[in-house]
Amino acid sequence: MPSHSNLYVLLRAHTATRVPALRSAIASLLCHTLSNGILFQHDPDEVSLWLDSLPSFRRSPDAEAPDGAPLTDESQAVGLFLDDSAQRCIKTPYRYIEDLQKLSSSLSNDAADSSMSSDDFVEHTSAYPSALLMTVLEQLEAKLRAKLLSASDTLAIMSFVRRLVLKLMTKTSTLSLLHEFAKKIENILQPHALFEDYPVMTKAIRREASIMIILFEHPFYHEDINAEMASSDVQDFLNQLEEMALRKSHVI
Amino acid sequence: MLFSSYRAIFANQRRTEAPSADVQQKAAYELVDWFRLVNQPVTASDIVRLIAVIERFWKPALKEFMKYLSPEQMSSWFKTKCVSPSGEIQYVSRVFHMKQQDLKVFIRSDFDDLVWQLNEECLNDLVCQNAVVSSLFTGPPKVYDLKRALRALLHRLAASTDRVQTASGLLALLAAIMSQARGVIDPNSFNELQHLCLQSSAIRFYCNKPLSEALRRGNFIQYTYRTPI
Numbered sequence: 001m002p003s004h005s006n007l008y009v010l011l012r013a014h015t016a017t018r019v020p021a022l023r024s025a026i027a028s029l030l031c032h033t034l035s036n037g038i039l040f041q042h043d044p045d046e047v048s049l050w051l052d053s054l055p056s057f058r059r060s061p062d063a064e065a066p067d068g069a070p071l072t073d074e075s076q077a078v079g080l081f082l083d084d085s086a087q088r089c090i091k092t093p094y095r096y097i098e099d100l101q102k103l104s105s106s107l108s109n110d111a112a113d114s115s116m117s118s119d120d121f122v123e124h125t126s127a128y129p130s131a132l133l134m135t136v137l138e139q140l141e142a143k144l145r146a147k148l149l150s151a152s153d154t155l156a157i158m159s160f161v162r163r164l165v166l167k168l169m170t171k172t173s174t175l176s177l178l179h180e181f182a183k184k185i186e187n188i189l190q191p192h193a194l195f196e197d198y199p200v201m202t203k204a205i206r207r208e209a210s211i212m213i214i215l216f217e218h219p220f221y222h223e224d225i226n227a228e229m230a231s232s233d234v235q236d237f238l239n240q241l242e243e244m245a246l247r248k249s250h251v252i
Numbered sequence: 253m254l255f256s257s258y259r260a261i262f263a264n265q266r267r268t269e270a271p272s273a274d275v276q277q278k279a280a281y282e283l284v285d286w287f288r289l290v291n292q293p294v295t296a297s298d299i300v301r302l303i304a305v306i307e308r309f310w311k312p313a314l315k316e317f318m319k320y321l322s323p324e325q326m327s328s329w330f331k332t333k334c335v336s337p338s339g340e341i342q343y344v345s346r347v348f349h350m351k352q353q354d355l356k357v358f359i360r361s362d363f364d365d366l367v368w369q370l371n372e373e374c375l376n377d378l379v380c381q382n383a384v385v386s387s388l389f390t391g392p393p394k395v396y397d398l399k400r401a402l403r404a405l406l407h408r409l410a411a412s413t414d415r416v417q418t419a420s421g422l423l424a425l426l427a428a429i430m431s432q433a434r435g436v437i438d439p440n441s442f443n444e445l446q447h448l449c450l451q452s453s454a455i456r457f458y459c460n461k462p463l464s465e466a467l468r469r470g471n472f473i474q475y476t477y478r479t480p481i
Binding site for chain 1: 277278281282283285286288289291292293294295297298301302304307311319320322363364368376396400401403404407450451452
């Protein structure tokens with residue numbers, strides 16, 4: 001049976017507990033521990049953004065998607081993925097810091113983004129996300145290529161990454177680096193790299209990436225589109241649900 | 253799909269037993285999964301109905317549900333009107349924010365989402381503005397959180413330079429946050445917030461051009477800088 005790191009145990013405990021005081025205590029412990037290490041010493045407050053992006057889902061053991069893909073524990077999937085990414089980042093941190101710096105420098109060549117330069121990177125590391133973000137990018141691609149992630153795991157990780165990027169947008173003064181990161185993620189999630197046996201899951205995974213990218217590229221898309229037509233299948237399902245919820249309240 | 257919890261609820265109903273809290277929780281989360289995976293358009297009124305059902309099953313799952321609304325779904329949902337218990341027609345957003353105080357915690361923790369999802373109608377709605385701003389000040393505010401909220405608004409403002417009504421609402425929100433912050437954080441921290449705003453390309457853009465009437469209603473500069481500290 002594989003042994004888990006302390007980080008994984010704490011991440012799992014953080015997402016599993018339903019007791020707010022306990023959750024807050026575990027979050028404080030994680031923030032304290034991680035902010036002293038290489039991952040978050042540049043900005044101790046960033047830890048909370050990563051923790052707030054974790055899933056807090058509960059599922060039945062037999063849950064499955066309409067295309068038959070098993071739906072498994074999201075917090076476990078994200079916890080394992082983050083733990084593995086963190087161990088790799090801690091082992092060779094400079095590699096990922098350089099990746100982050102390269103991404104930032106490549107953007108500084110763009111005249112429209114003169115605020116990004118390698119000097120800025122060195123002087124203002126607290127304004128940049130953790131290098132762990134680059135490990136997440138690398139590992140998502142590597143694990144998908146090696147078929148090490150299930151459809152459910154990939155959806156969980158992508159939902160986490162989307163939420164994280166949205167939160168990281170509030171700690172950086174420019175969005176170009178995160179936009180570039182989002183484009184790289186979208187590029188990884190091409191249909192052929194995902195799960196052809198599970199088209200519904202593949203679509204849901206790609207939807208997460210497109211919601212993320214739309215904020216950078218078409219921030220007013222949602223204000224400009226017309227309302228979608230109602231689906232009769234959805235209406236039928238909602239009618240059944242409401243009837244069920246009503247009966248439930250009568251029973252209770 | 254995803255009906256294991258619902259089957260359990262039906263079975264309990266036949267035996268006239270109340271479903272356990274565990275079954276209800278899972279049923280609520282299964283609905284969130286259904287929403288993530290449904291391959292059909294889900295309209296704003298569908299979302300209102302879904303929220304009501306999830307709330308009945310397990311209210312805390314609402315927070316999870318809101319995380320998966322796309323910007324256009326959130327925006328169209330905000331535009332939906334409904335009738336309040338007093339018979340007054342209100343925006344769903346207004347009922348949602350003002351009637352359920354515990355959901356202010358949701359707004360606070362997901363401020364980053366909300367900033368991108370509020371449409372211009374909501375941004376310029378005073379009740380909606382108050383709800384969003386007061387969510388940041390429900391407890392002692394952390395300067396880090398206020399900076400994050402300001403940056404989120406400034407990013408959207410930078411993308412809204414050709415949208416007068418949106419920019420006006422965002423400036424009003426910035427002004428309201430700064431105005432409240434002035435009274436509750438120390439002067440040095442408040443200076444940091446001012447510095448953050450003044451350094452932003454969005455505020456610099458508006459400082460360098462004559463403002464329209466709609467933008468002046470945002471009153472950001474007046475609220476933020478009128479009194480020297």
